[in-house]
Amino acid sequence: MEEAKSSKKVRQKFLTAEIEHLIETNRLAIQARSMSASKRGIGRTSIVVVCMDGRTHQAETALGLDKTTTVRFASGGGKIELNDFLRLHAPLLTNDGSRVTILLTTHEVVGYPNLGCAAFNCDMPEQRRYFTALRQSLAQRLPEAWIHAVSHDTSTDGLWAIELDQRNEAFVELVKSGGKPLPKTQPNKAHGEYGIYVGDQLHAWVAGYNTYFHISSAAPSLRGDLDIALSVMLHHSKVDLSNKPIVLLLDRPTGDDPVSTEQYNQARIMTEDFLRSSKVTELMESGRIRLVELETNPTTWSGRVVTTID
Numbered sequence: 001m002e003e004a005k006s007s008k009k010v011r012q013k014f015l016t017a018e019i020e021h022l023i024e025t026n027r028l029a030i031q032a033r034s035m036s037a038s039k040r041g042i043g044r045t046s047i048v049v050v051c052m053d054g055r056t057h058q059a060e061t062a063l064g065l066d067k068t069t070t071v072r073f074a075s076g077g078g079k080i081e082l083n084d085f086l087r088l089h090a091p092l093l094t095n096d097g098s099r100v101t102i103l104l105t106t107h108e109v110v111g112y113p114n115l116g117c118a119a120f121n122c123d124m125p126e127q128r129r130y131f132t133a134l135r136q137s138l139a140q141r142l143p144e145a146w147i148h149a150v151s152h153d154t155s156t157d158g159l160w161a162i163e164l165d166q167r168n169e170a171f172v173e174l175v176k177s178g179g180k181p182l183p184k185t186q187p188n189k190a191h192g193e194y195g196i197y198v199g200d201q202l203h204a205w206v207a208g209y210n211t212y213f214h215i216s217s218a219a220p221s222l223r224g225d226l227d228i229a230l231s232v233m234l235h236h237s238k239v240d241l242s243n244k245p246i247v248l249l250l251d252r253p254t255g256d257d258p259v260s261t262e263q264y265n266q267a268r269i270m271t272e273d274f275l276r277s278s279k280v281t282e283l284m285e286s287g288r289i290r291l292v293e294l295e296t297n298p299t300t301w302s303g304r305v306v307t308t309i310d
């Protein structure tokens, strides 16, 4: 009993520090977002499709992009149906796609085939088939979009071509040269996440590699992805959860955009359903999972933590 009490205290302390860390990350992210404001909406917007895996956190940087100007979609495996993609990004997909570059990004750890994408059972040929097919169907609908399928080594930031759009010469060159590998490989190649971020402005709040899963509010697989993320943290991860709670961040967009409001409402319903499941209820009661609600302005990234931690 005493032991349970003291570990509850340790987790509480971690959460308090984590929230301060999130607020500090948000403060810096607002500055970075403001610095890049003049670059957004000029030229092509990059839409990056990635797996929810916390090790894809810096995919944008690996792809040579500015994370404050790209649009990120994340789900289990980065899986998304053609029609869902077209619907979700419709405002950007005018003029046959001439305003966008789409980067379909799979992940792996070269040399460690068992540390790849769980959503594809670490089956690289299957990942290639999936994203090659998605790329082709997107290209048929959006002939003017530059669309790439590329694999990202999450421990080195190396890049490998699956199928590239040769019209985008700079990106083709980057991938040909293997990307911009990190000076040192990531020390933690395996899963190390202790949290899940549900929302659409990951980089406004999360700065750390391999710390949070990211599930987009409009991910059609959101409910199942939440279960998978929890199961990975509890059973297939190197993270030590004895001194920290699993932190579930749910981010509400401020403003009156009806599409993002509707997406948030759906995400909220799914998240509440997840929280009501018997497994999660039990973990909540013992303080092993905590829900933290956030609010973020999608344009400026200015945000606040809504949940108060006592």
Ligand SMILES: [Zn+2]
Pocket (backbone or CB within 6 Å): 051, 052, 053, 076, 077, 078, 107, 116, 117, 118, 119, 120
């Ligand atoms: Zn994955």
